[in-house]
Amino acid sequence: NAGVTQTPKFRVLKTGQSMTLLCAQDMNHEYMYWYRQDPGMGLRLIHYSVGEGTTAKGEVPDGYNVSRLKKQNFLLGLESAAPSQTSVYFCASSYGDSSYEQYFGPGTRLTVT
Amino acid sequence: RKEVEQDPGPFNVPEGATVAFNCTYSNSASQSFFWYRQDCRKEPKLLMSVYSSGNEDGRFTAQLNRASQYISLLIRDSKLSDSATYLCVVNMTALIFGKGTTLSVSS
Numbered sequence: 001n002a003g004v005t006q007t008p009k010f011r012v013l014k015t016g017q018s019m020t021l022l023c024a025q026d027m028n029h030e031y032m033y034w035y036r037q038d039p040g041m042g043l044r045l046i047h048y049s050v051g052e053g054t055t056a057k058g059e060v061p062d063g064y065n066v067s068r069l070k071k072q073n074f075l076l077g078l079e080s081a082a083p084s085q086t087s088v089y090f091c092a093s094s095y096g097d098s099s100y101e102q103y104f105g106p107g108t109r110l111t112v113t
Numbered sequence: 114r115k116e117v118e119q120d121p122g123p124f125n126v127p128e129g130a131t132v133a134f135n136c137t138y139s140n141s142a143s144q145s146f147f148w149y150r151q152d153c154r155k156e157p158k159l160l161m162s163v164y165s166s167g168n169e170d171g172r173f174t175a176q177l178n179r180a181s182q183y184i185s186l187l188i189r190d191s192k193l194s195d196s197a198t199y200l201c202v203v204n205m206t207a208l209i210f211g212k213g214t215t216l217s218v219s220s
Contacts, residue, residue: 042211043200048207059207090156098145098206098207099144099204101147104158107155
């Protein structure tokens with residue numbers, strides 16, 4: 001039981017490049033989330049999903065897109081990376097809504113130069 | 114207006130000390146409350162939920178004061194392994210994370 005995994009662990013992008021971050025969970029959770037964590041800031045919600053085929057915007061969705069084609073996977077896309085998107089990205093999943101415990105992946109450290 | 118505020122610390126305490134962290138939240142409609150723990154360069158993990166009546170889990174005690182919109186975490190008999198950042202988290206349809214309070218326990 002791997003829990004929540006994220007791919008890749010590290011990535012360096014040039015401004016304007018695109019990439020996709022992959023999150024996978026093996027706990028059969030309905031809810032999945034993408035957060036970013038920046039120095040001096042709390043974790044901020046980018047997008048979330050309440051089930052396969054559904055997505056919704058969080059607090060800071062601009063510049064990101066997501067897809068949940070399979071229940072176990074939640075993808076975060078950056079179409080045209082900007083230096084302001086340099087951050088640590090965490091994926092999380094939960095059995096139910098945000099009143100339930102969220103299980104986090106190990107994070108992806110992204111640098112945009 | 115900051116929604117969840119915590120003293121960032123750091124709190125530097127010796128082993129065996131008792132330490133308390135406080136957190137305030139701005140939205141009185143907040144529904145549930147948590148403390149998460151985050152080790153350096155790792156993911157956050159749930160430490161404990163916070164219930165209206167207060168709750169205890171071993172050396173950890175969490176309390177909630179809805180009238181004052183205030184949450185606390187008390188750690189007794191601190192261990193070296195308690196060194197981490199403690200995140201106060203409030204649920205208002207989505208989780209709102211505080212910036213965290215850093216604890217360093219030394220021998």
